[in-house]
Amino acid sequence: MMPVATVMPDDTPMFDPNLLHELDWSQNTATFSPAISPLDPGDGLVMRPLCTADLNRGFFKVLGQLTAAGVVSPEQFIKTFEHMKRSGDYYVTVVEDTNVGQIVATATLVIEHKFTHSCAKRGRVEDVVVSDECRGKQLGKLLMSTLMLLSKRLNCYKITLECLPKNVAFYKKFGYSVSEENYMVQKFFN
Secondary structure (H helix, E strand, O other): OOOOOOOOOOOOEOOOOHHHHOOOHHHOOOOOOOOOEOOEOOOOEEEEEOEHHHHHHOHHHHHOOOOOOOOOOHHHHHHHHHHHHHHOOEEEEEEEEOOOOEEEEEEEEEEEEOOHHHHOEEEEEEEEEEOHHHOOOOHHHHHHHHHHHHHHHOOEEEEEEOOOHHHHHHHHOOOOOOOOOOOOOOOOOO
């Protein structure tokens, strides 16, 4: 019997980092004081695509501040990461504090391919969270602005998200409006 190859976490990005570096920041509509951008998110901070090594940099600790992240083995994480990467439709973006080697914020843009609107693409923002110790540093605003510009660059006809009522005011700052449609859910497990 042949041994099963084990894939080790590494720094290979989920998507091309140049997509973040080449965004036209002049199209950004949010104001930042002090000024920050995807290329300069703050002292000791780096914005970049998720990589499998982030499993060991507190990625799930940050996600756990948003929702129940569950217990995920390294094998499960890498398998899901590789699936997302191969699809080409997942843009999990993180902010790393390089001073401590930890992920301090993350947000995801998922691209949905449609038959409607002449086979257009829709962007969906998911899992926006900034770690407790980094709130107030404009990182949530930076992630939202970045994903909005990225969705435009990827030719999405619209971008949507779901949020709790207490977060509506935050997202309205980026041009989101409350839809007349109802968000409905049927959960099969927590």
